[in-house]
Amino acid sequence: MTDAPILRVDGLGKAYGRRIACRDICFDLWPGEVLAVVGESGSGKTTLLNCLGGLIAADAGTVRYTRRGGGEIDLATAGEAERRAILRAEWGFVRQNPRDGLRFGVSAGANVGEPLMAIGSRHFGKIRSTASEWLEAVEIDAHRIDDLPSGFSGGMQQRLQIARNLVTHPSIVLMDEPTGGLDVSVQAKLLDLIRRLVRENGVSAIVVTHDLGVARLLADRMLVMKEGEVVESGLTDQLLDDPQAAYTQLLVSSVLTV
Amino acid sequence: MEPMIRIEALAKTFTLHLRGGIALRVLEGFSLDVAAGECVVLRAPSGTGKSTILRCVAGNYRIEGGRVLIRHDRALVDIGSTSPRELIAVRRHTIGHVSQFLRVIPRVSALDIVAEPLIDREMHVEAARTKAGSMLARLGIAERMWTLPPATFSGGEQQRINIARVLVADYPVLLLDEPTASLDDANRRIVLDLIVEARRAGAAVLAVLHDAEDRAAIATRIVDVAPMEVAA
Amino acid sequence: MNDAAYNFGYLDEQTKRMIRRSILKAVAIPGYQVPFGSREMPLPYGWGTGGIQVTAAIIGIGDVLKVIDQGADDTTNAVSIRRFFSRMCGMATTEKTAEASIIQTRHRIPERPLSEGQILVYQVPIPEPLRWLEPRESETRKMHALREYGVMHVKLYEDIATKGKVATAYDYPVLVNGRYIMRPSPIPKFDTPKMHRNAALQLFGAGREKRIYAVPPHTDVVPLDFEDHPFAVETWDRPCALCGAGNTFLDEIVVNDRGGRLFVCSDTDYCNERQEAGHRGDGGAGLEAAE
Numbered sequence: 001m002t003d004a005p006i007l008r009v010d011g012l013g014k015a016y017g018r019r020i021a022c023r024d025i026c027f028d029l030w031p032g033e034v035l036a037v038v039g040e041s042g043s044g045k046t047t048l049l050n051c052l053g054g055l056i057a058a059d060a061g062t063v064r065y066t067r068r069g070g071g072e073i074d075l076a077t078a079g080e081a082e083r084r085a086i087l088r089a090e091w092g093f094v095r096q097n098p099r100d101g102l103r104f105g106v107s108a109g110a111n112v113g114e115p116l117m118a119i120g121s122r123h124f125g126k127i128r129s130t131a132s133e134w135l136e137a138v139e140i141d142a143h144r145i146d147d148l149p150s151g152f153s154g155g156m157q158q159r160l161q162i163a164r165n166l167v168t169h170p171s172i173v174l175m176d177e178p179t180g181g182l183d184v185s186v187q188a189k190l191l192d193l194i195r196r197l198v199r200e201n202g203v204s205a206i207v208v209t210h211d212l213g214v215a216r217l218l219a220d221r222m223l224v225m226k227e228g229e230v231v232e233s234g235l236t237d238q239l240l241d242d243p244q245a246a247y248t249q250l251l252v253s254s255v256l257t258v
Numbered sequence: 259m260e261p262m263i264r265i266e267a268l269a270k271t272f273t274l275h276l277r278g279g280i281a282l283r284v285l286e287g288f289s290l291d292v293a294a295g296e297c298v299v300l301r302a303p304s305g306t307g308k309s310t311i312l313r314c315v316a317g318n319y320r321i322e323g324g325r326v327l328i329r330h331d332r333a334l335v336d337i338g339s340t341s342p343r344e345l346i347a348v349r350r351h352t353i354g355h356v357s358q359f360l361r362v363i364p365r366v367s368a369l370d371i372v373a374e375p376l377i378d379r380e381m382h383v384e385a386a387r388t389k390a391g392s393m394l395a396r397l398g399i400a401e402r403m404w405t406l407p408p409a410t411f412s413g414g415e416q417q418r419i420n421i422a423r424v425l426v427a428d429y430p431v432l433l434l435d436e437p438t439a440s441l442d443d444a445n446r447r448i449v450l451d452l453i454v455e456a457r458r459a460g461a462a463v464l465a466v467l468h469d470a471e472d473r474a475a476i477a478t479r480i481v482d483v484a485p486m487e488v489a490a
Numbered sequence: 491m492n493d494a495a496y497n498f499g500y501l502d503e504q505t506k507r508m509i510r511r512s513i514l515k516a517v518a519i520p521g522y523q524v525p526f527g528s529r530e531m532p533l534p535y536g537w538g539t540g541g542i543q544v545t546a547a548i549i550g551i552g553d554v555l556k557v558i559d560q561g562a563d564d565t566t567n568a569v570s571i572r573r574f575f576s577r578m579c580g581m582a583t584t585e586k587t588a589e590a591s592i593i594q595t596r597h598r599i600p601e602r603p604l605s606e607g608q609i610l611v612y613q614v615p616i617p618e619p620l621r622w623l624e625p626r627e628s629e630t631r632k633m634h635a636l637r638e639y640g641v642m643h644v645k646l647y648e649d650i651a652t653k654g655k656v657a658t659a660y661d662y663p664v665l666v667n668g669r670y671i672m673r674p675s676p677i678p679k680f681d682t683p684k685m686h687r688n689a690a691l692q693l694f695g696a697g698r699e700k701r702i703y704a705v706p707p708h709t710d711v712v713p714l715d716f717e718d719h720p721f722a723v724e725t726w727d728r729p730c731a732l733c734g735a736g737n738t739f740l741d742e743i744v745v746n747d748r749g750g751r752l753f754v755c756s757d758t759d760y761c762n763e764r765q766e767a768g769h770r771g772d773g774g775a776g777l778e779a780a781e
Contacts, residue, residue: 030343081636088638103644105623109651110644117647118640124650124716146651188364195363217363221342235317235342242319246275253276 004066006031006171006204012061012076014047021047022228025061029172034198034205036219036236038212038251044228045208046096046176051076052206053093053174054083068171089119092165092173092203096180098157101164102149108135108160109145115168134163138193155186159193166197173198175207179214191217212255216240224248261291262329262431262462263315269323270310283486284310288324290464290481294430297453297463299473302483308466309358311483312433314338315464316355317345328352328431350378354429356437360420362409368394368419369404375427393426394419396452398445413440418449425452432456434465438472450475499546500578505529509547509702513693516704521666522634523617528700538571539697541594541613548609548693549575549592554582556590561598561739561756568596585759597660599681601738601760604690606707612675614696617703619663619673639671642714650719659724665712666705674711680723680739685711730755733764734771745774 005028012025022044029035037045051058054075063075068090075083087093095101102111112131113121121127132142138159140152149157158178165173178194179187195218198205207218215222215236222239224232224247232245243249270285284307292298300308313319314337315326321338328335330352335344349355354375363371369390376386394404397418403411408419417440424432434453438446453476457463467473473480499506505527512526531539549555555575559568563585571594572583584590587600594611604610620630623641633639642663649657662679666672674685675694685692685705692705705711715721729736731752741756752774755761 033343080632084636084638088640103623106644106648107651110647113647114640114644117643118638120640122643122715122717124647125718127647127716128651192363192365216361220346234320235345237318238320241313242272244273244320249275 005029006066008062008064009052010062010064012048012051012058012063014044014051014056014058014060020044020228022051022225025223025230027223027230027233029204029206031171031204032202033221034207034219036215036222037206037208037225038210038215038222039225040210040251042227043225045225047228048225049174049176049206049208053091054087055093065172088115089168090171092168092170094158094161094165094173094175094178096177098149098154098161101161102157104148104150106148107146108140108149108152111149111160112163112167115164119168130167131163134167135160137166137197138163139189153186155182155190158182158190162190162194162197166201166203169201170203173203173205175205177209177211178207179209179211187214194218212240212251224251260293260329261327262294263290263292263464264327264334265290265311265315265324266327267324268311268314268321268326270307270314270319271322285314286323286486288483292431292462292464294460294462295457297457297465297476297478299465299467299477299480300483301473301480303485304468306483306485308483309435312355312435312464312466313357316353316433317349318355318357350375352429353431353433354424354427355433356421356424356435358435358439360408360416362407362416364409365407367405368399368408368411371408371419372422372426375423379427390422390426393422397422397448414442414445417441418445421449421452425456428456428459428461430461432461432463432465434463434467436466436468438467438469446472496578498551498579499549500531500574501529501543501546506547509543512702513544513547513704516693516702517691517706519670520705520709521670521672521703523701523703525700526702528697531697532574533570535698536615537567538594538596538613540695540699540702541596541611541697542571542574542695543697544611544693544695544702545575545592545594546578548611549579549581551579551581553579553591554584554589556584556587556593556759557595558593558598558600558757558759559596561600561741562758564758586763587757587759595677597676597678598739598756599677599684601735601755601757602763603684604688606689608690610688610690610692612677612692612694614673614675614694614701615698617673617694617696617699617701619671634670637669639665642671643716646714646716646719650716656715656719656721662721663714665710665714667709668712671714672703672705672711678724678739679713679721682711682713682721683723687711726753728753729771730761730764731771731774733761733769735761735764735769750774 007029010026013023014021025048039045050056058076064072065075066072109131112134113127116127132145135142135145140156140159149160179190209215219236222236223230226247232248240252243252266289268285268288272282274280302308314321317337326337328337328348330348335348369387372390373386377383399418408416421437438449509526512524516524531542557568557572559565576583587602592609596613618630620633624630646656660676660678661673662682664672664674687708689707691707694703713721726740732754735755738755740753743752743754745752
């Protein structure tokens, strides 16, 4: 717990032509904190995440990030070279579809080792042993280090993606519906894993999900989005147990069991 | 004596947007101070907002009128207006809240659930597990169950995990919502003893108990909560 | 002997000027792939259209051209390209590395060290080193611009993980001048160290892919590797059967229908020079013994 946020997002906006995907998004993220962004499909939560993760360029606002060595940089206006270098070395992005977040043409070990090589690691033995440790950490048998991800189950692919994203010990990890499309039992295992790894590694996370159960389990705080705007924000239990906005009440009351 | 909990003219209304925006007023003008070493038990007919008071004090419900102040790090923190960040810190170090239900976490063992508040306060994992284990043992949870996730436990067992998780961490402020519900006599006795011990050790306890005998066993003061009339 | 129906060097002057501009830019940014307007040439893609256009753009009346294909001066492709320039420029050709001012090559760098003033022109089939993992040109260009090269090591990692060593034997990726990752064209990795700080100017032409790139004289060219799996060239357990050289790239030649084999220098000019100087190999003594 430090008293300065690691990320300060202010007035972030993105429109596709005349359709506004997100507008005036403001929030702070502290070191070690997990923030959930919830809302229905089309609420702009994935656009928000993609703006933060550098997949698309925002039209407005600032994304001020405190670098590991200190010093703040506005990622929204930084040069592309600098932004990509920072995102590569200090951020992770777990995509909803493992096909977007993994290289299916190379082995599990290479998938985990690539971020290390991307930041300059040049010792094969060390890369391989680190990859092996991370496979174990995400409960993938280290014997499968040379197998292609295409032979893995959906849950394993997602866990492999998590290993690939945490191997560089990032400061911030973005997760887009990390449990989407998985069986309930597989979801539980994955959620437990994410929860544990995020705690153990002291990483901050922004998790986009439509599943309030996921938010309840993982997040310290929540943003509720509707039609591109944040309609309510606060501590996760406050939002779920005492929702104020009509839309949040609707979301909470629509869940079978939270 | 300086209060640990200060409730000033607390008011709470639930606005139900899904029911045409009707407003349910459940609390109004409720004030109370609880000092360290004191155990205040709230008494009222069910449905009068006793749990709501505890939840407002814990910051789980938003405070709509009045103030709740909690002594945290020697200063009084205004729960209703403090930042989410500060509230997390207050909860981590100061407020132990036993709600009526345990939130089970998939695949996390009973022992780790109980040890978690200690680990969150930077206690070494092994030391935290040892302390959690002795608390579970005290509450009569057999050692063979410690490694199991409590999702499959009985209601009484889950309730004891819930209590262990809070009492293990020596919080200066304890908020207990029907801590003895669904416990058999022997376990109820143990829980009441633990609460008295915590109070004697200096905790400020605010509890809701419907059982008169239990109230008498732990309370240093009993406060009646006046029922509200439902306003439209 | 110049075929008067064609412009000198086959290409028209405007085209040559355009190619020269691309070459100048390539020399100024070592290892960077410069796009150019590749022309139709009187031979199919894959037969050296890129190399020929580069050669045609830089060749002059005083030049002496050598063309090698797999190290040999006497293969069909090498002979054809040499004859082509003879007819189009009426200039001298040679098979001797030392005498050539321009050497157009496919698959080899001559064994004899090149000297200042010489130009080595490589025929390149696929210029983009990142192509195997990233099909989008826009993205590979961005990766080059931002030096996002971590993924190049992924391929080496996969080789070592699955085969125990780097299996890439040809076209081994190199870092040029500490900046751009480059494909050196399909030369054996045996030749890769020869590119490093070579005294000659090295030009690369990819006709189908319309790219030109260059390594100026005395430029650093470093093969990618791991600290614990350093780059290593091929070695042979015997010297050349004809000239006895023990430090050259050898070709395996089947010499009879009983499966007899000889290992001889792939660089025919180098081998001939050594033999003329009196060096002799065992002539395949082992081969006789095996029969």
